[in-house]
Amino acid sequence: MGEMILVVKAAELKSQVGAQRFKALPEEEIERLYACVEVLAMERDLVEHDASYMQLVAFTAIHHNYSWFTYRSPQRRRSMGIGGHIKADGEEVLFLDESLNLAALHAADEAVTVRGRCNYRLAGLLCDEPSEVSRAQLGLVYVAQLRQPGVELRDLGITELRFCGMGELQQERDQFDGWSQILIDNLQAM
Secondary structure (H helix, E strand, O other), rough: OOOOOOOOOOOHHHHOOOOOOOOOOHHHHHHHOOOOOOOEEEEHHOOOOOOOOEEEEEEEEEEOOOOOEEEEOOOOOOEEOEEOOOOOOOOOOOOOHHHHHHHOOOOOOOOEOOOOOOEEEEEEOOOOOOHHHHEEEEEEEEEEEEEOOEEEOOOOOEEEEEEEEHHHHOHHHHHHHHHHHHHHHHHHHH
């Protein structure tokens, strides 16, 4: 058996969310979606190219004092999100419930160590339909609000760690990966 990840049915999600690339999630929207979208655990290999499912991917943006954490990935693109596929652990998970939030936090913890305390909140949903890879993935966008600017990466292939203000992000937008570009366009909503 291959790696088990969490997925949602694409048609079910789109009927609730629509075709937006980024959807901010105020508390009342989280409550509404919580009861409407079913989360399933499936083998990653089976859903990798199946358009009827969307793989849940944690994408955590780290924020401190009007600046956002950025880095350069091993693929040489800049990014402002940390995380990865949300793995199934055998427990039943409901869409946007606390256990899903903890699984997403674990995905971010595998990539970075945050020094000090931070507030962690779900900010939105992200989907990049034009991108073939991203079309099958639903990003659960979290914001980690740091009290002090301390971040260490565990991935040795990641370089050029720095915090950037909104103006700098917008000015250098074209250097970033697709999901980060969508976030840069929607920072005000986060």
